[in-house]
Amino acid sequence: EIVMTQSPATLSVSPGERATLSCRASQSVSSNLAWYQQKPGQAPRLLIYGASTRATGIPARFSGSGSGTEFTLTISSLQSEDFAVYYCQQYNNWPQWTFGQGTKVEIK
Amino acid sequence: QVQLVQSGAEVKKPGASVKVSCKASGYTFTSYDINWVRQATGQGLEWMGWMNPNSGNTGYAQKFQGRVTMTRNTSISTAYMELSSLRSEDTAVYYCARGRKGDYWGQGTLVTVSS
Numbered sequence: 169e170i171v172m173t174q175s176p177a178t179l180s181v182s183p184g185e186r187a188t189l190s191c192r193a194s195q196s197v198s199s200n201l202a203w204y205q206q207k208p209g210q211a212p213r214l215l216i217y218g219a220s221t222r223a224t225g226i227p228a229r230f231s232g233s234g235s236g237t238e239f240t241l242t243i244s245s246l247q248s249e250d251f252a253v254y255y256c257q258q259y260n261n262w263p264q265w266t267f268g269q270g271t272k273v274e275i276k
Numbered sequence: 277q278v279q280l281v282q283s284g285a286e287v288k289k290p291g292a293s294v295k296v297s298c299k300a301s302g303y304t305f306t307s308y309d310i311n312w313v314r315q316a317t318g319q320g321l322e323w324m325g326w327m328n329p330n331s332g333n334t335g336y337a338q339k340f341q342g343r344v345t346m347t348r349n350t351s352i353s354t355a356y357m358e359l360s361s362l363r364s365e366d367t368a369v370y371y372c373a374r375g376r377k378g379d380y381w382g383q384g385t386l387v388t389v390s391s
Contacts, residue, residue, distance in 0.1 A: 211381040262376050263335045265323040
């Protein structure tokens, strides 16, 4: 089973600053990696798929990079609505998903 | 527009079963797989399994093998997830999500298991 590890668990950032979130896979997942945003009481929302392709309607301040086992989600200038929990997910061995444990982005 | 609308909250006793529905609209139901994911309060996302609505083929996470069944009714564009032998640890919000990319999600169904 592929294990996804996210870091840090919590990231404290001031509005307008850059946030960098990391995700590591226990074995290569190629570019079959997605990022989701989840706010309290809401379903997850797809941000990025294919490691770097923004989903429909996602602002350009969200960008994804990486391949193989190391991935990064960058939020270039944090807006108030971006404070949430972010999950990475691999789908390389579809049909099976594996999620990371999440990174909470909180206001500093 | 694409929507996945799930059934309402359920309260079940330990040992019982629950069946959650996920009604799709705005796209061809049989063209995209359906995943089921659950989330216990304050916890992360846990994938439960997958179903191909066209063929009915399914695949389940090992943790749920023998306790979960995913089915569909193509005539009403609805997917179902049934979990049996419920225990308190199954208390969670259950989500359906579309396709390999998970581009659309249902609103979630809270299942509470309590005696």
